[in-house]
Each structure stands twice: as C-alpha cells, then as structure tokens.
Amino acid sequence: MKILFVYPNIVESPKDISTGLGILSAVCREKGHETFLIDSSFGISDAEILERAKKFNPNLIAVTTATNDFEYACKISNLLKKHLNVPILVGGFHPTIAPEEVISKECFDILCIGEGEEALIELVESLEKKKINKKIKNLWFKDKDNKGEIKIIKNPLRPLFQNLNKLPFPDRELFDYKKYLEWNHRTFSVISTRGCPYHCTYCINHFLTKMYRGKGKYVRFRSVGNLLQEIKQSIKIYQEYIKNIEFYDDTFTLDKERVKEFCKKYPKEIGLPFNLNVRVNAVDSKMLKSLKKAGCVRVSIGIESGDYYIRNKILKRNMTDKQIIQTFKEAKEAGLKTYAFNMVGIPFETKESIKKTIDLNRKCQPDYVGVSIFNAFKGTEIYEICKKNNWLKKDYAKSYFRESNLNHPNFNISELRRIRNSFGFKVFISYRPLRALIDLIDRNLSRINSYIFLRSKIIEKLKLLRK
Numbered sequence: 320m321k322i323l324f325v326y327p328n329i330v331e332s333p334k335d336i337s338t339g340l341g342i343l344s345a346v347c348r349e350k351g352h353e354t355f356l357i358d359s360s361f362g363i364s365d366a367e368i369l370e371r372a373k374k375f376n377p378n379l380i381a382v383t384t385a386t387n388d389f390e391y392a393c394k395i396s397n398l399l400k401k402h403l404n405v406p407i408l409v410g411g412f413h414p415t416i417a418p419e420e421v422i423s424k425e426c427f428d429i430l431c432i433g434e435g436e437e438a439l440i441e442l443v444e445s446l447e448k449k450k451i452n453k454k455i456k457n458l459w460f461k462d463k464d465n466k467g468e469i470k471i472i473k474n475p476l477r478p479l480f481q482n483l484n485k486l487p488f489p490d491r492e493l494f495d496y497k498k499y500l501e502w503n504h505r506t507f508s509v510i511s512t513r514g515c516p517y518h519c520t521y522c523i524n525h526f527l528t529k530m531y532r533g534k535g536k537y538v539r540f541r542s543v544g545n546l547l548q549e550i551k552q553s554i555k556i557y558q559e560y561i562k563n564i565e566f567y568d569d570t571f572t573l574d575k576e577r578v579k580e581f582c583k584k585y586p587k588e589i590g591l592p593f594n595l596n597v598r599v600n601a602v603d604s605k606m607l608k609s610l611k612k613a614g615c616v617r618v619s620i621g622i623e624s625g626d627y628y629i630r631n632k633i634l635k636r637n638m639t640d641k642q643i644i645q646t647f648k649e650a651k652e653a654g655l656k657t658y659a660f661n662m663v664g665i666p667f668e669t670k671e672s673i674k675k676t677i678d679l680n681r682k683c684q685p686d687y688v689g690v691s692i693f694n695a696f697k698g699t700e701i702y703e704i705c706k707k708n709n710w711l712k713k714d715y716a717k718s719y720f721r722e723s724n725l726n727h728p729n730f731n732i733s734e735l736r737r738i739r740n741s742f743g744f745k746v747f748i749s750y751r752p753l754r755a756l757i758d759l760i761d762r763n764l765s766r767i768n769s770y771i772f773l774r775s776k777i778i779e780k781l782k783l784l785r786k
C-alpha cells in the first residue's frame with residue numbers, strides 16, 4: 320500500500336516537523352507500506368502538489384490539520400480529491416475537537432479522532448483487502464443509506480496507547496529534515512510524553528482528559544533509555560546537522576524521578592546542550608541545578624498574564640506572582656537562560672492587565688520573551704466563554720502572532736499587533752537596552768522569511784568570530 324501524507328503547515332516561525340505524521344509513517348513502514356509526504360512548510364504551489372501526488376500515485380491520502388491551518392488543509396484536499404480517486408483520511412487536533420465540522424467537508428471521506436497509529440494500520444489493511452472495514456475504532460466514515468443519502472458512521476474510541484516505548488521513532492526522513500535543522504539553528508526537537516495533567520482553560524487537554532476518561536492513563540512517559548536511543552539514532556543519521564536538542568514536552572519536569580535518571584544518563588550518552596519547558600509549580604531549585612549540570616542551557620516558563628485575576632480565574636494557571644518570580648530567580652541562580660511565554664488579547668483583558676504582564680516580566684528579567692495573540696480553540700473552556708459573550712469571529716485565525724479569532728471588546732487587532740510588537744522592547748528596556756532594540760526590530764520583521772534566514776546566518780558568523 321502507498322500512503323500519501325499531507326502536512327499543510329502555515330506556521331510562520333519556528334517551523335518544525337509533525338511528530339505525529341512522522342510516527343504514523345514509521346508505523347506504516349514497519350508493516351511494509353510505502354509512504355510519501357507533501358509538506359507546505361517552506362512553500363509549495365498547487366502545481367507542485369499535484370505533480371508530486373500523481374507521481375507517487377497513492378492508495379490512501381492522510382491529512383493532518385490543526386485549527387489555524389484547517390482552511391489550507393481543505394484547499395489541498397479538495398485539489399487532490401479532484402484529480403485522484405482515492406479515499407482521504409483527516410486527523411489531528413482540529414478533527415479531534417471539531418469532528419462534525421471537519422467530516423462535513425466534501426473533501427474528507429474518513430476522520431480520525433485522537434491517536435491514530437492503530438486505527439491507520441487497521442484501515443490500510445482493510446484497503447489492501449479491497450473492502451473497507453467501517454467498524455474501526457477512532458474512525459468516522461462517510462457512507463450512503465438505501466436512499467443514496469450520506470450518513471456518518473461514528474465508531475467509538477479505543478483505549479489510549481499506554482506503552483510509548485513500543486512506538487517506532489518518528490520517520491524524519493519523510494521530511495526534508497536537514498532543511499528543518501538548518502532553519503532551526505541545527506536544533507533537534509523531540510517529545511518524550513503524551514498528555515498533560517493541568518487544566519488551563521485555553522488548552523484542549525481538559526477536553527481530551529474528559530474524552531478519554533476510562534480509556535487508560537492520560538499522561539504517559541517514554542522511558543529515559545528509549546528517549547536517549549532516539550536522539551543517538553538521529554545524531555548518527557544527521558551528524559554535523561545537530562548541535563542542540565529541544566524537548567518539546569509541555570512540561571518536561573512532571574516526574575521528578577525520571578528527571579533524576581535523565582540528568583544522570585544524558586551527559587554520558589548524549590552530551591549536547593539542550594533546552595526544555597518547565598512549569599512554575601512543577602520544578603524546584605535542586606532540579607534546575609541538576610538540569611544545568613546535565614547540559615541544559617535554557618528553560619522556557621509560562622507567565623502568560625501578569626494580572627492575577629486573568630491568569631488564575633480566566634486562564635486557571637493556579638500560580639502566584641511570587642512563585643513565578645522565584646522560579647525565574649532560581650533558574651538564573653542555576654546558571655540557566657530563561658524564556659518567558661506570554662499572551663495578549665485574552666478575554667476580559669484590559670490595557671492595565673497587559674501593563675501588569677509587562678511589569679511582571681520586568682521583575683522576572685527573562686533572557687528571551689515570547690508573545691502570542693490570544694486565540695480561543697474549540698474544545699476549550701475559554702472557547703465556550705467567548706461563544707457565550709458573542710466574541711468569536713466567523714473564521715479561524717491563521718497566525719498566532721498577527722491574528723485572533725476574537726472580536727475583543729477592549730482591543731482591535733491592529734492594537735494587539737502593536738502591543739505584541741513593542742512588548743519585548745518595553746520589558747527589556749529596563750535592564751537590557753540593546754536587547755530591547757534587537758527585539759523591536761525582530762518583532763516587526765520576523766514574518767519576512769529572508770530576514771529570519773539572514774539574521775540566523777549573521778548570528779552564526781558572530782559566534783564563529785567569538786571563538
């Protein structure tokens with residue numbers, strides 16, 4: 320069987336592979352199937368899409384989509400549907416949280432809710448037998464009744480995949496992975512967990528924990544040995560292209576014993592500098608020092624809002640200013656760089672609220688500041704709040720940095736862009752004036768691909784000169 324995967328990635332920066340598609344491809348290849356990818360991350364024309372798809376001549380097309388790239392996923396799928404007479408399967412975050420909306424699109428024949436590894440293999444095996452099994456768990460199928468009208472067969476969810484060590488490593492060769500590594504300053508990204516125990520109102524984890532209730536443990540960890548094996552295997556393949564490691568887990572430090580084991584083994588087996596995400600109430604000074612000793616360079620920490628009411632009552636982050644400031648302080652004392660995540664345009668937020676966020680960042684003095692414009696996603700608690708208040712726009716936003724799907728009562732989108740573009744400057748100017756100026760330039764030019772590429776090359780040259 321030949322499976323054509325489609326990655327309709329329109330994210331501005333940073334660009335990275337879809338780990339989910341990588342694992343699905345690896346699962347298919349383990350069973351002897353052939354896979355190919357159409358990847359839009361670095362730009363692709365409709366003509367190129369068609370040419371590559373026709374040349375591969377697939378038996379099945381599998382599309383992944385998040386909310387922001389859903390419109391583009393539909394466009395590509397419609398294009399392929401018009402020229403290729405094969406079923407199109409759609410999966411990913413958006414089909415999981417909005418299945419009725421997604422399956423209603425004419426371009427999609429089958430929809431996958433939740434984890435797709437086992438469901439995809441069962442589907443492929445049934446296609447090989449020339450008779451689609453329409454009872455596969457996690458999958459919805461379009462079918463026709465006796466009158467010729469379309470009906471949807473909605474199969475139940477299967478239990479969550481519990482032993483992540485049994486999954487193959489993502490098939491990075493499916494992608495032009497060397498190009499991704501160059502784009503991301505030779506940083507190799509990896510994920511070691513599935514699920515998150517926290518219930519922030521803007522995240523779909525709360526929805527997923529409810530959806531999977533009774534279907535097995537939701538938060539699952541790969542073993543340290545399995546994780547290091549993947550990194551070593553990739554370093555062997557890509558060698559000089561990998562200089563840093565980035566752990567993309569929402570919160571890497573959830574399991575203290577696992578972190579201890581990691582800090583002991585990583586320096587001996589890998590030894591490359593790495594970055595990861597931590598949460599204020601899921602890390603301590605001792606752990607930060609251990610991570611630094613193991614080779615950690617930077618930790619990313621969510622502030623999100625400096626307004627206590629917005630952060631804890633609206634977003635349900637459940638952390639105080641004091642805890643946030645202390646965590647940044649402890650990270651600095653451990654010798655780590657810090658990156659602060661923030662949002663602007665949150666429901667009920669005011670100019671005074673955003674001023675508090677800027678002030679809290681100044682007190683934390685992060686080395687890097689990230690700022691996104693708030694978007695409400697289906698399946699989240701905050702989406703329902705926005706819906707109740709008639710704040711939702713008709714269309715989804717395509718960018719987390721320049722757009723919002725909210726008609727905010729206190730801001731228009733132009734104001735939010737200006738606030739975002741000057742946010743870092745206002746934070747850094749109090750303690751790092753030169754960094755403030757660089758940040759202001761970056762915010763206003765970062766959407767221009769040629770600027771990002773040129774800037775990365777200049778930074779590389781400067782590093783070489785320092786040596």
